[in-house]
Amino acid sequence: xxxxxxxxxxxxxxxxxxxxxxAVVAAGSSFTTERSSxxxxxxxxxxxxxVLELLNLIASFVDNxxxxxxxxxxxxxxxEKEEGWFQVVTSMVxxxxxxxPLGPSAISIVFDDCPLPSKEQVIKLQQMYGLSAMRALSGDxxxxxxxxxxxxxxxxxxxxxxxxxxxxxxxxTLDYMLSFxxxxxxxxxxxxxxxxxxxxxxxxxxxxxIKARLDQEEDNPLVFLEKFANSQxxxxxxxxxxxxxxxxxxFTVPTRLLSYLAVDMTEIHAIMNSQDVSEYLxxxxxxxxxxxxxxxxxxxxxxxxxxxxxxxxxxxxITPGVMQIGWATKSSHFLNHEGYGIGDDxxxxxxxxxxxxxxxxxxxxxxxxxxxxRPGDIxxxxxxxxxxxxxxxxxxxxxxxxxxLFETSRANHIDLKQPSKGFFAAAxxxxxxxxxFNFGVEPFRFPPTDREFKNFNDHGKLTDEEKTVLPRxxxxxxxxxxxxxxxxxxxxxxxxATCMLLPCNHRGFCSLCTAQLKECPIxxxxxxxxxxxxxxxxxxxxxxxxxxxxxxxTSSSSSMLDAFSLYLNTxxxxxRDNLANVRYCLA
Numbered sequence: 001x002x003x004x005x006x007x008x009x010x011x012x013x014x015x016x017x018x019x020x021x022x023a024v025v026a027a028g029s030s031f032t033t034e035r036s037s038x039x040x041x042x043x044x045x046x047x048x049x050x051v052l053e054l055l056n057l058i059a060s061f062v063d064n065x066x067x068x069x070x071x072x073x074x075x076x077x078x079x080e081k082e083e084g085w086f087q088v089v090t091s092m093v094x095x096x097x098x099x100x101p102l103g104p105s106a107i108s109i110v111f112d113d114c115p116l117p118s119k120e121q122v123i124k125l126q127q128m129y130g131l132s133a134m135r136a137l138s139g140d141x142x143x144x145x146x147x148x149x150x151x152x153x154x155x156x157x158x159x160x161x162x163x164x165x166x167x168x169x170x171x172x173t174l175d176y177m178l179s180f181x182x183x184x185x186x187x188x189x190x191x192x193x194x195x196x197x198x199x200x201x202x203x204x205x206x207x208x209x210i211k212a213r214l215d216q217e218e219d220n221p222l223v224f225l226e227k228f229a230n231s232q233x234x235x236x237x238x239x240x241x242x243x244x245x246x247x248x249x250x251f252t253v254p255t256r257l258l259s260y261l262a263v264d265m266t267e268i269h270a271i272m273n274s275q276d277v278s279e280y281l282x283x284x285x286x287x288x289x290x291x292x293x294x295x296x297x298x299x300x301x302x303x304x305x306x307x308x309x310x311x312x313x314x315x316x317x318i319t320p321g322v323m324q325i326g327w328a329t330k331s332s333h334f335l336n337h338e339g340y341g342i343g344d345d346x347x348x349x350x351x352x353x354x355x356x357x358x359x360x361x362x363x364x365x366x367x368x369x370x371x372x373x374r375p376g377d378i379x380x381x382x383x384x385x386x387x388x389x390x391x392x393x394x395x396x397x398x399x400x401x402x403x404x405l406f407e408t409s410r411a412n413h414i415d416l417k418q419p420s421k422g423f424f425a426a427a428x429x430x431x432x433x434x435x436x437f438n439f440g441v442e443p444f445r446f447p448p449t450d451r452e453f454k455n456f457n458d459h460g461k462l463t464d465e466e467k468t469v470l471p472r473x474x475x476x477x478x479x480x481x482x483x484x485x486x487x488x489x490x491x492x493x494x495x496x497a498t499c500m501l502l503p504c505n506h507r508g509f510c511s512l513c514t515a516q517l518k519e520c521p522i523x524x525x526x527x528x529x530x531x532x533x534x535x536x537x538x539x540x541x542x543x544x545x546x547x548x549x550x551x552x553x554t555s556s557s558s559s560m561l562d563a564f565s566l567y568l569n570t571x572x573x574x575x576r577d578n579l580a581n582v583r584y585c586l587a
Contacts (some may be wrong), residue, residue, distance in 0.1 A: 002516075007084075012396060012540075014072055014515075017292065017393075018123060018162045018547075020299070021512045022247050023485065025562075027087075027377070027421060029115055029298055035070070039325070042078060042084065042087060043057050043245045044087065044091060046102075047075070047078065047087050047088060047091040047559045048091050048094070048095045048231070049290050050074050050078075050091075050459040051071075051075070051088075051091050051092055051095050051096065051106070052069045052095060052108070053071035054067070054069060054071040054072050054075065054106055055100060055102060055106045056094060056107070056111070058067045058102045059322075059355050060355070067207050068113075070107070070352060072113075073090050073111065073537045074112055075110055075114075076110075076114055076115075079110075079114045079115060080115050082121060083116065084583050085114070086121075086122060086124075087203065088110065088114070088126065089125060091542055092106070092107050092110060092152065093129075093145055093146060093148040093149055093152060094145065094147055094148075094270045095145060095458075096144075098143060099318040100101065101104075101319065101321040101354065102321055102322070102354075103148075103151075103323060104192065104431065104432045105322070105430055105432060107148065107151045107152060107155060107157075108151070108155050108295045108431050108432075109295070109379045111152075111155035111158075111159060111270050112295050116158075116159055117156065117159070118164075119160070119167045119168050121154055121158070121216050122168040123167070123168055123170065125152075126168070126170060126172070126173050128233065129149060131149070131172055131173045132172045132174060132175055132176055132178040133172075133175035133179045135176060136175075136176050136179035136180055136183075137179055137183065137476045138178075138542055140439060141185065141384075143186050143189060145187060146180075146186075146189045147186075147188045147189050147192055150177065150180075150189060150193045150195070150196050151192050151195075151196075152202075152205070153173070153177070153196040153199075154192060154196035154199045155199075157169075157196060157199035157200040157202070158199050158295070160201075160341045161202070161203060162203060164183065165201060165202070165203040165206055166205045166206055166309055168391075169200050169206050169209065170383070174209070174210065174213060177192075177193040177194075177195075177196055177197055178197075178213060178214075178221070180193040181193060181194060181197075181221040181222070184221075184224075184225070184290055185313065187235040187236045187239055188231070188237050188264045190225070191238050191239050191242065193462045194225070194239065194242050194243060194246065195242060195293050195432075196221075196251060196307070197210055197240070197246070198246055198293070201246075201250045201251070202448055204306065207250060210250075210251065211251045211252075212249075213367040214251055215253075220378050221258065222243045222247050222251060222253075223243075223247065223253060225239050225240060225241050225243035225244040226244040226247060227240060228243070229243070229244050231283075232376075233377060234319070234375035238291070238296075238318065238319065238434055240260050240284075241284065241291055241434065242282075242291070242293075243291065244285070245291075246258055247259075248260070248285070248471040248562065249471045249473050252551045258471060259284075259471075260468055260469055260471065262285070262286055263285045263286050264474070265464075265467045266398075267457075268286060268287070268288070268438040268441050268457065268458035268467065269288065269441075269456075269457050269458075269459075269460040269461060269462055270285050270302060270303055270304040270440070270441075270456035270462070271288055271299045271302065271303055271305045271439075271462070271469070272285025272301070272302050272303070272425075272437060273287075273300065273302060273424075274287065274469045274475075276296075276300065276301045276303075276409065276469065277299070277300040277301075277334075278296070278298045278299050278300070278334040279298075280292065280293075280294035280298050280300070281294075281298035281300055281429065282471050284469070285469055286302075286438075286469070287467070287469045288433070288436055288437050288438070288439075288441075289318075289435070289436040289437070289526075290427065290429065290434065290435065291427035291431065291433065291434035291444050292431060292432070292433055292434075292439075293431065293432060294431060296339075296353070297335075297338075297339045297340065297341045297428055297429070297430060298334075298341075298428065299342055299426065299427065299428040300333075300342040300426065300427060300431050301328055301330075301424040301425070301426045301441065302424050302426065302437070302457070303455065303460060303462060303466060304421055304424070304439070304456040304460040305329075305330075305383070305422030305423060305424045305457035306423050306425065306454075306456075307385060307416065307417045307418065307422040308385050308386070308417060309384075309385060309386065309420060309422065309453075309454055310358075310374070310382065310384040310385070310387075310446055310448075310451055310453040310454065311382070311383055311453060311454050311456065312380065312381065312382045312383075312444065312447060312454075312455060312456070312532060313380075313425050313440070313455065313456060314378050314379065314380050314381070314382050314437075314444050314445060314446070314487075315378070315379040315427070315436065315437050315438070316376070316377075316378060316379075316380065316435060316436040317353065317374065317376065317377045317378075317379060317435055318374055318375055318434040318435050318436060319375065319432065319433045319434045319435070320353075320354060320372070320373055320374050320375055321430055321431075321432065321433045321463075322352060322354045322355060322356050322429075322430035322433065323352065323353075323427060323428065323429050323433050323435060324342045324344075324350035324351070324352045324356070324359055324428040325342070325350055325351055325352075325379055325381065325426075325427040325435070326342055326343055326349045326350030326351055326359075326381060326390070326426060326427070327342075327348060327349050327350075327390060327405070327423045327424070327425065327426060328342050328346065328347060328348035328349075328379065328391070328423070328424055328426035329347040329348065329349075329416070329421050329422065329423055329424065330421075330422075330424070331341060331346075331347040331379040332345050332347045332348040332426070333345065333347075334428075340362065341428025341454065342359070342426045342427055342428045343358075343359025343360055343428075344359060344362040345361065345363070345419075346361055346363065346408060346409070346412065347358070347414075348405075348412075348426065349390055349402055349404075349405045350426075350427070351367070351379065351381075351399065352364075353367075353370075353372055353373030353379065353394060354372055354373065354378070356368075356370075356371075356372055358399070358402060358407055360402070360404050360408070361404075361408065366398055369397065369398070369399045369400060370394040370395075370397050370399060371394075373394060376511065377394055377395055378396075378445045378446055378479060379392065379393070379394060379435075380392065380393035380394075380395070380396070380444075380446050380447075381425065381538065382448055382453065383423055384451065384453075385416070385417060385423075388403060388406040389401045389402065389403050389406070390402045390403075390405060393446060395446065396445075396446035400427070410537055414585060417444065424429035424549070425437065425439065425456065427530075437453060439456035439460070440455030440456055440457030440458055441457045447476060456532075459540050489508065489509050489510035489513055489529055490508040490509060491509055491513040491521070492500065492512070493515055494510075495510035495512060495513075496510060496512070497509055497510055498510060498511060499514040501514065501517070501520050501527055502527065503527075504520045504522070506520055506522045506523070517543030520524075529568055548552075
């Protein structure tokens, strides 16, 4: 599970009450002024303790259905007042350390449910910190504070939209962020300054303003920074990845060839599928590297599935935070906004080396065999369909064999060796996380030695179109230009709309989408679930008038319905209730 906090309880504790003892990080001399500029309210040490408590809890919080941590609830209550909001932000800037991989995620978590700040509050915050090119270029720079300020700016840009976002992107604030990009003083600051610019560019006017400033430079700083995309310095590599993505999607340069046109895909036959990915995940032009800079828990599957034999792939860890890497079938659903990803359902299994957990059915199992992963570590993922086991490794050190995926499938009468149930390499990413996949195009670092295995790249086949990872803006333009059939399903926009939902009688859905609905997406009516399940045939589905039932109930049509029901049940593994919800409309 990707989110580290669940729903907020009905009675939040007193934010002014005592907190559990946590070591307080002393504020350095470089930011004492900012502390004193906030009007006196709650003791800053109390808020510092709450922030550090939350940071310590993130790695251990694994259930999305649990109540929010007490420290998070207290911070949100404090931030409801303007004075408290400034104190919470100031505390996060001053106390969250550089060496904690979940530090930036903690800031985004606090901001996610905090009251929306006004533009006046944000401008006051910028003035309080004196954001300008002069601050960015000052000789005595506190890397921790400046990194955290950039993270805060990105979170603010994510929360605000339209005119408010334009108002808070002042010339001084823009100079502050661009100065880090142009002078490249410290990669951790450069990275989050670049991400903050991306967030501000969600508003078109800001995007044009930022692009105009970049174009004014004799040498566009992003063009230089993208050269670090293959660096072995893992922080600079993140900078290069984000710079290249920004140049392809946001701040294009007319004389620069888009990355997907320049990359050589000749030897690559298996990649992460850009058509089978949640909406906010960033992918490299070769389809082998992925990154998430969104608060949601983004997931992706690869282009090649397996259902027989033993298969292996490796993943290079670039950021040491929360990722769930492993195996998933087509039946696994990406619920990115709810924090569910790979390993959080019946049809997937994953390894999370940050929290040292194995995940299946959203249930964590602790890992004791290896330490937590670090940048540059290699995660090995092996699945053996004949022995019915999956094995993860970290830098060649094996973690215990996992058989629960196969055991639960047998208990639920799921045949994982069916072609439709094949396993894909898959991964889910928390905010600000990145990794690179190797499906065999490069030699494996730690291949299994106790059995023969296959790799995806030797057996995968991709057309030129399937190998192309289009920039998101071009993909959206392509979708807009795609003509949709008049009677296409309003959910998938692919199959013909042949179903009517009961009891609400709403139309416009195909049989595959209808089979997965529990409630009507139009008016949230719960669908009927008769027992035993039945299927009603309806004539002339495209007609807006109510369809008439068939007058003849022949044995052949009944057999056809039974066969079609069996087909859907085997392909989608529908429960009895979901199968009963389907009302097939035969023309």
